[in-house]
């Protein structure tokens with residue numbers, strides 16, 4: 005093998021090294037026996053549970069329910085955030101009217117609203133939809149607003165000289181100009197989406213992964229609890245990868261993404277907009 | 286071209302920004318197909334005048350008439366070339382030029398790109414082009430819709446000397462082919478003399494000088510050229526010169542304000 009090929013091979017293997025090591029240590033730890041052994045199921049046992057639950061269809065059912073909640077909450081909250089961000093970014097009158105109120109609400113950690121939302125909307129689907137929408141709304145709103153405001157005014161003026169107005173101006177100049185920032189908001193809000201859903205499902209639900217986990221706690225089914233955590237991690241990773249894919253697809257023109265997209269690190273997120281980080285709650 | 290170039294008439298034009306009186310009384314008539322250069326010290330209101338002609342700003346007083354129509358806003362026969370290329374980075378070169386075409390068609394965009402010698406870069410993003418190439422794409426975009434009036438606000442200011450001269454030749458060539466009326470704002474007297482039929486000096490809010498350049502095209506940088514350059518520079522330096530240290534304006538031919 006030539007050195008270049010070797011380097012590539014090492015690069016491909018490197019990310020898996022730590023997870024594999026953890027798995028091995030975990031297996032060793034669980035083989036120790038003693039009174040705590042039941043509290044640390046072996047990776048093998050988790051795998052067995054996984055297969056069993058796949059077979060019974062139970063896992064798929066809960067995963068689909070959770071995903072459905074996450075996606076609908078994301079769509080509702082994201083759409084509202086996007087529209088309000090665009091409107092406030094474009095009309096300063098609307099901004100004056102709504103922005104300070106939005107900023108005020110933003111400073112309340114949305115998870116603190118759970119008791120209130122449970123009372124208002126019950127423990128059904130509505131309360132989950134409201135929670136996730138609320139969590140997703142802020143990063144998308146803030147980044148859309150910021151994206152619109154940071155478009156080079158020279159480009160807008162150029163658009164005017166060439167007779168672009170209304171929807172044509174929006175489609176050719178405003179939206180693409182804000183897109184990089186909007187996608188930062190999307191990526192950030194996807195994280196919040198899962199976080200909110202986990203909490204909402206853990207606190208009160210009759211189905212979904214969070215419910216599966218809480219239910220297993222009552223019967224001390226440690227392997228089911230660990231399995232739920234792993235599924236959450238997987239779903240989170242999956243949605244992040246989708247967002248990254250979207251960034252790479254829609255921001256092909258962007259020199260920043262052209263180079264660092266393959267690595268897809270958080271540097272860009274931080275650089276693009278500090279407000280995205282301050283929405284954490 | 287089927288459509289004729291535009292005749293421009295500016296009368297008693299005034300523009301104030303709150304307390305700042307930028308243009309006080311500008312009167313100027315530009316004949317169809319004429320190439321006019323506007324020079325003047327930084328901050329004298331050259332860009333302001335151009336923006337008024339483009340319809341991007343409204344005058345405080347007076348009128349600007351294109352042919353027989355007063356300017357009230359953006360005019361579809363008028364195109365502007367700014368100092369920065371102002372290309373949309375998310376659109377490929379050809380799609381940027383398409384914005385300037387009449388029916389948003391790729392064919393005329395490619396024709397326009399061909400004219401500026403960049404047809405082979407049609408499917409690249411503007412981000413990887415050099416400054417001069419970007420400005421050429423911008424020129425293609427401006428000309429793709431066959432404007433009857435082209436306004437140029439120091440479009441070559443940021444380019445290196447060689448690229449600048451190439452661009453000047455390109456602009457002159459396209460102007461001769463397409464016969465639009467052109468107004469060029471520049472800091473560079475030599476550029477003004479190289480391109481313009483008339484050089485206009487804007488000073489203290491009025492047209493302070495209006496010189497016709499009677500040189501054959503394409504212009505060589507010969508004695509006649511140097512004569513015009515020196516005359517205009519001398520005039521330009523005149524008012525502030527009195528009572529101040531005398532600048533060495535005999536070697537002024539390579540001098541840009």
Ligand SMILES: Nc1ncnc2c1ncn2[C@@H]1O[C@H](COP(=O)(O)OP(=O)(O)OP(=O)(O)O)[C@@H](O)[C@H]1O
Pocket residue numbers: 302305307325326327328329330331332333334
């Ligand atoms: N929108 C505005 N609001 C207030 N003042 C303005 C505005 N635009 C221009 N001015 C003022 O008008 C004056 C002329 O500006 P302008 O940009 O037309 O100068 P210029 O001749 O183009 O200068 P330069 O050669 O440096 O480009 C300046 O004093 C500037 O501060």
Ligand SMILES: [Mg+2]
Pocket residue numbers: 331332333438
């Ligand atoms: Mg200017």
